[in-house]
Amino acid sequence: MSRTVIPFGPQHPVLPEPIHLDLVLEDEKVVEAIPRIGYVHRGLELLVQKKDFKQYVFVAERICGICSFMHGMGYCCAIENIMDIKVPERADFLRTLWSELSRMHSHMLWLGLWADAFGFESLFMHSWRLREKILDIFEQTTGGRVIFSVCEIGGVKKDIDAETLKNISSKIDEIKKDALEFSKVFYKDKTVAVRTVDVGILTKEQAFALGAVGPMARGSGLSQDLRSTGYAAYGQVDFEPIFETDGDCYARTAVRIREFFQSADIIKQCIGKMPEGEIRQKVTGKPNGEYFMRLEQPRGEVLYYAKANGTDFLDRVRVRTPTFANIPAMLETLKNSQLADVPLLILTIDPCISCTER
Amino acid sequence: MSLLSMTKTNLKALFHGPYTSQFPLKAREPFANTRGHIDCDLSTCIFCTLCDKKCPTGAISVTRSVKATDTTPEKKGTWSIEPLKCIQCGYCVETCNKNSLIMKGECSEPATENVR
Numbered sequence: 001m002s003r004t005v006i007p008f009g010p011q012h013p014v015l016p017e018p019i020h021l022d023l024v025l026e027d028e029k030v031v032e033a034i035p036r037i038g039y040v041h042r043g044l045e046l047l048v049q050k051k052d053f054k055q056y057v058f059v060a061e062r063i064c065g066i067c068s069f070m071h072g073m074g075y076c077c078a079i080e081n082i083m084d085i086k087v088p089e090r091a092d093f094l095r096t097l098w099s100e101l102s103r104m105h106s107h108m109l110w111l112g113l114w115a116d117a118f119g120f121e122s123l124f125m126h127s128w129r130l131r132e133k134i135l136d137i138f139e140q141t142t143g144g145r146v147i148f149s150v151c152e153i154g155g156v157k158k159d160i161d162a163e164t165l166k167n168i169s170s171k172i173d174e175i176k177k178d179a180l181e182f183s184k185v186f187y188k189d190k191t192v193a194v195r196t197v198d199v200g201i202l203t204k205e206q207a208f209a210l211g212a213v214g215p216m217a218r219g220s221g222l223s224q225d226l227r228s229t230g231y232a233a234y235g236q237v238d239f240e241p242i243f244e245t246d247g248d249c250y251a252r253t254a255v256r257i258r259e260f261f262q263s264a265d266i267i268k269q270c271i272g273k274m275p276e277g278e279i280r281q282k283v284t285g286k287p288n289g290e291y292f293m294r295l296e297q298p299r300g301e302v303l304y305y306a307k308a309n310g311t312d313f314l315d316r317v318r319v320r321t322p323t324f325a326n327i328p329a330m331l332e333t334l335k336n337s338q339l340a341d342v343p344l345l346i347l348t349i350d351p352c353i354s355c356t357e358r
Numbered sequence: 359m360s361l362l363s364m365t366k367t368n369l370k371a372l373f374h375g376p377y378t379s380q381f382p383l384k385a386r387e388p389f390a391n392t393r394g395h396i397d398c399d400l401s402t403c404i405f406c407t408l409c410d411k412k413c414p415t416g417a418i419s420v421t422r423s424v425k426a427t428d429t430t431p432e433k434k435g436t437w438s439i440e441p442l443k444c445i446q447c448g449y450c451v452e453t454c455n456k457n458s459l460i461m462k463g464e465c466s467e468p469a470t471e472n473v474r
Contacts, residue, residue, distance in 0.1 A: 055414040058447045126367060129377050143393035143461070149447040157452070158391065182367050189363040 001026045006339075010039050014117050014343035017353035021346075025339060033334040033342075035327060041357040045317050052312040053079060053287055057152055063319060064355040065146050066106045067297045069098050072151040074304040075317070077231065078293040079153050082308055083285065088278040089233070091155035096233040097168075097270045098141075098148065100263040105134040106298035107256045107263075108179070110350045111186065114253065117347050118195040126182050133175055137168055155280030165271045176264050183257045196249040200333035200345045203247055212329040213322045214300020215259070216349050218243040219252035226296035237269040249348050256350075259298075286310050297322055299350045321355040388463035393446040395466035396459055398437045403458040405435030409450035417443035418450060441466045 004025045010018030018039035024032040047059050060075035061068045073095055080087060087095075112127030135145045141160050142148035150157045160168070186192055202212065207220035217224055218241065225241035227234045242258045244251035287308035295302050300322030307316040326349040333345050371377075379386055388394060396418075405422035422435035444466075451459045 051414055055412070055449070058414045058445065058449070062445075122364065122368065122371075126371075139392055140389045141391065143389070143391040143448070144446070147445070149393070149449075157448075182364070185363045185367070188360050190361050 003031065008033075008342060012343070014347060015351075015353075016113070017351070019346070019351065019353050021334075021342075023334075023339070023342065028339045030334050030337050030339060030342065033331050035331065037327075037353065037357055039357070040354050042354075044358045045319065048314045048317040050313070053308065053314055054153060054283075056314070056317070058149060060317075060319075061147055061149065061151070063321075063358055064352055066109060066352060067102055067299070067302075067355075068147050069102045069151060070295055070297045070302065071319075072148075073099065073232070074293050074295045074302055074319075075306065076151050076153050077295070078291045078304045078306040079287050079308070081291045081293065082287040082289045082306060083153075083283065085154050085281055085283060087155050088281060089275045090159075090277045091279045091281075092233040093236075093270050093274050094156050094160065094279065095151065096237070097160075097267055097274075098138075098150070099232065100266045100270070101134055101137060103263045103298045104175075104260055104267075105131050105138075106350075107260045108134065110256060110298075110347075111253070111260075114344075114347060115186075115192075117343050118192065120185075120192065123182060123185055130175060130178050133171060137171060140164065141168070152280065154283045155278070157280070159279050165274065169268060169271050172264050172267055176261065179260060183260075186253055186257055193250065195341075195344060196253060199249045199341055200337060200348055201246075201248045202329055202333050204245075206332055207247070207329060210328040210332055211325055212300075213325045214297070214350075215252050215255040216300065216326045216329050219255045220247035221245040224301075226294050226301050229294070231293075231295065233270065233273075236273060237266050239266055249344060252348055286312060287314070299323055299352060299355075300325060319355075319358060321352065321358070323349065323352045323356045326351075327356075390463070392463040393448055394462045394464045395441065395446065396439055396444060396450060397462050398439075399458045399460065400437060402456050403435075403437055404456055405437065406455065408453050408455065409459060412453045413450055414447060415443045415445055417441075417445075 006023050006025060008021040008023050009015055010020045020036040022034040023030050044059055044063055048056050051059055057072050057075060061072040063071045108127050108131040112124045115123035115127060138148060139145050142150045142158060202220045204221040207217045207222050221243055223241045223243045228241060239262055242255055242262060244254050288310035290307040293304040302322055303320040305318040306314055308314045330349045337345055405420055407420045407422065409418045410420040417440045420435060420437050448461050451461050
């Protein structure tokens with residue numbers, strides 16, 4: 001059968017950010033997808049040679065607008081390990097709390113976009129309405145809605161008082177109640193199932209071989225979650241990595257929904273176990289050495305490499321983002337799929353292109 | 359599997375009224391922590407240029423007078439900020455030794471200097 005190549009992106013209604021794919025088609029079936037990235041490269045890694053190591057925290061936060069806190073935290077943790085700084089315990093708990101709130105709002109954002117991609121507009125609006133409540137908690141505690149500027153080398157800049165913590169706890173209960181109501185739609189609605197069940201299957205072996213991370217890997221039965229390593233305060237809260245075994249779009253949706261509720265539980269645990277004390281450690285001296293820091297972002301594992309030379313300016317910062325790691329897995333799911341499913345299969349990895357290209 | 363799983367949510371939304379706030383009839387108040395814009399109290403500022411040096415985006419520019427006789431705020435120096443460059447990170451507020459810089463909750467007015 002003759003083949004046709006059609007361009008997909010960089011501008012497409014389903015893509016909030018630009019990525020280009022050349023889709024090789026046989027009739028309506030995709031036989032191959034060839035990606036091209038680089039439309040929003042900003043040179044943020046090179047900026048580390050121009051901004052001092054304390055100023056770079058603000059640059060690291062701007063790598064992504066959704067998991068901005070965890071980018072700042074990943075960079076700070078790398079420098080803290082190089083400088084051998086012990087972060088106060090309360091700061092660790094606050095970092096965990098904000099990380100999990102980020103995971104909640106990221107998953108809710110994705111669920112909304114996901115609903116929008118298969119044409120369920122009202123579900124999209126209800127998802128984002130709920131996300132607003134989480135953004136309000138961010139604004140109340142950090143001063144920003146998506147870029148928080150609270151993480152710094154040696155701890156965090158802002159504390160949360162006991163009364164606000166209590167309010168957050170009750171707001172999380174409300175959010176959980178609301179989310180429980182319409183998460184059933186993702187699980188049980190027939191129209192959703194038709195578009196997601198048995199679509200874009202990635203087997204456990206394929207996920208492992210292609211280096212998939214985050215919900216993409218966990219939806220295929222790989223139980224890997226960097227939070228289990230116990231960085232920040234994760235070693236002091238109870239949770240188990242969530243995974244599903246079907247490996248299709250429905251399984252990945254289920255992973256994210258279950259993680260949303262798991263994050264809410266972790267936040268409640270953090271509030272309950274929050275120790276009293278300092279929130280920042282004084283930083284003296286200049287970093288000298290190198291370190292790899294691995295964290296679990298909403299989209300999967302992020303890797304921060306920092307190399308310092310004893311001056312104010314670092315030699316190198318390298319960020320391996322989860323979307324970059326998931327692109328080979330996405331291309332695998334695109335093979336033998338229908339053209340109409342391509343937008344869903346791109347969205348299924350929760351793509352963050354500005355992260356990928358930095 | 360069901361076809362009417364959204365019914366409860368939709369019915370609730372029908373009787374709930376708008377979820378959005380009725381701006382401008384009801385303006386949204388910023389939280390106490392909200393990072394809106396930076397303001398400088400020139401009466402206490404000593405124009406040490408520390409904020410100028412520390413600003414990650416180079417939005418702040420400070421000049422100080424070299425004449426010892428210049429003692430009034432207008433003559434001691436100048437402090438200015440480019441609103442379009444400022445990212446409201448609050449780093450300058452932290453570094454200010456005299457606590458002259460304040461993070462205000464309200465967002466700054468739209469910059470119109472480039473409008474023709």
